[in-house]
Amino acid sequence: MLNNQKWVAKLPKIILAFVCSLCLFSLLVLGVLRATLFNQEFMVDQVHDTKYAETIAKEINTNITDIGLASNIPSEVLSEVVPAEVVQQNVDSYIRGIYTDVPFNLIGTDQIEDNIDQAVAKYAEEQNITISEEMTANLTYMKESAISIFDQYVKLPYLLTYGHKVMQFDDTLILLFIVTGVVFLLLLIGTMMVIGKWWHRRLRYGAYISGGAGLMLVVVPMLIYTGGYIERIAINSEAIYLFLTSYLTDFILRFVWVGVGMIVLALILWGVSEPLRVKMRNAINH
Amino acid sequence: MIIAPIVFLIVGYSLMYVIGKPVIQFITSSVDIILLNEAPNFEFIEAAEIKVADNEQLETDENNELPSSTVDYPSGGTQYGKVKIDALKMDVPLYFGDSAEILRLGAGQFMGSVFPGEMGTTLIGGHNTDTFGKLIGIQDGIEVEIQTTYGNYVFKVVSEEVRNKADADIQTLIEQRDERILLLYTCYPIDSYQLGLTDERMFVTCEYVSGPIINEQT
DSSP states (O other), X not given: OHHHHHHHHHHHHHHHHHHHHHHHHHHHHHHHHHHXXXXXXXXXXXXXXXXXXXXXXXXXXXXXXXXXXXXTOOGGGGTTSSOHHHHXXXXXXXXXXXHXXXXXXXXXXXXXXXXXXXXXXXXXXXXXXXXXXXXXXXXXXHHHHHHHHHHHHHSOHHHHHHXXXXXXXXXXXXXXXXXXXXXXXXXXXXXXXXXXXXXXXXXXXXXXXXXXXXXXXXXXXXXXXXXXXXXXXXXXXXXXXHHHHHHHHHHHHHHHHHHHHHHHXXXXXXXXXXXXXXXXXXXXXX | OOHHHHHHXXXXXXXHHHHHHHHHHHHHHXXXXXXXXXXXXXXXXXXXXXXXXXXXXXXXXXXXEEEGGGOOOOOTXXXXXXXXXXXXXXXXXXXXXXXXXXXXXXXXXXXXXXXXXXSXXXXXXXXXXXXXXXXXXXXXXXXXXXXXXXXXXXXXXXXXXXXXXXXXXXXXXXXXXXXXEEEEEEESOOSTTOOSOOSEEEEXXXXXXXXXXXXXXX
């Protein structure tokens, strides 16, 4: 009976702590979203970490060698006409363009055309082939096709659409973050006032709030991560697959790390509150 | 200490699920569409040695027909035969599908065309640099062998012509289902002393001579 009364008395505090925990969870989710999906540096970092430019340069070169094979040019002749550095510059510039709405223009196409010209001229010389006017026109067509492949690989259309859609919500996200932050602070102050003057109780409820939010942040992302869903994504370009799986994995793990941080904080708060509680109980008993 | 956060977790997730159920279901069903059964494999596929069928041992009927239910059709991207032209000393692996990856390995059958032995046009392409470069020496009457895992076929060349890759007559020929035709093609100019890309292709039309006929009704 006494136990029931004790729980009824505790219930408003627990409910308030739960709402506070939910609010903290929302605040942290918004924070992680702002630091990842809405952050161009996050995408640029993933591009560098996965060596996206190098891998995609290989794919571009392979596709250009396919055009070469259709043009009586063996694959080894055109296998390195697109340098990884040029791809890197373009990809970085393209990503920044997505987030800043600055129109993107290809960089380094002249260098690629020069590389193709030089490679073909060297091959023609080795084979004693005289490049006629008609051949020059066909080779120009081949170069245009090569640049078109380069363009398609650098300007991934769905990346642009994704970036633009995300950035449309940037202002709303910031507003939501501020509102949630203010609500959380008010709720936290309210909860602490309801709990009373005892510090060990305030710290313990702080641990509940932090621990609850931490668990909510960890469980679902961890299930997604360990479930292997990201690895099964259907993409037939190795470079894009590596980039996207790394991007999504890092995004999911950010929630896990922040969640783990909150759980650690909860344990610290709990660890500080317990000696205080024991100290206070001993003081009352004496 | 542990009970309260776990209760918060359960109640919090339940609340989120109830409120966001339509959105969650939409997201999970959308994600399912873009997921494979297992992680994709990007390893390079080498041309393999395959076992081509022996026509003598096939269970064909008196009309030399093979029920389609007994044919082991290949899946996309797999090698299932060879294109052989003895007169040109040409022996090229044949794959089902004609993606850029496949054409680096050998000849590729356009997936929208019929299999050799079926009624209609079988369209097979290859690069002029290596695999199909020898077609420069092709002439009317030369025999083309298509050896597959389910039967061996002989066709005879009836015409060689250079057309635009989007030529309407060629498109009609690919779509026809009245006779068994083999259509080989490669990029043009085919002469290795002519460098550069064009929209022209060399098409070699061949008529059916022998090989098990696939009965598509059985």
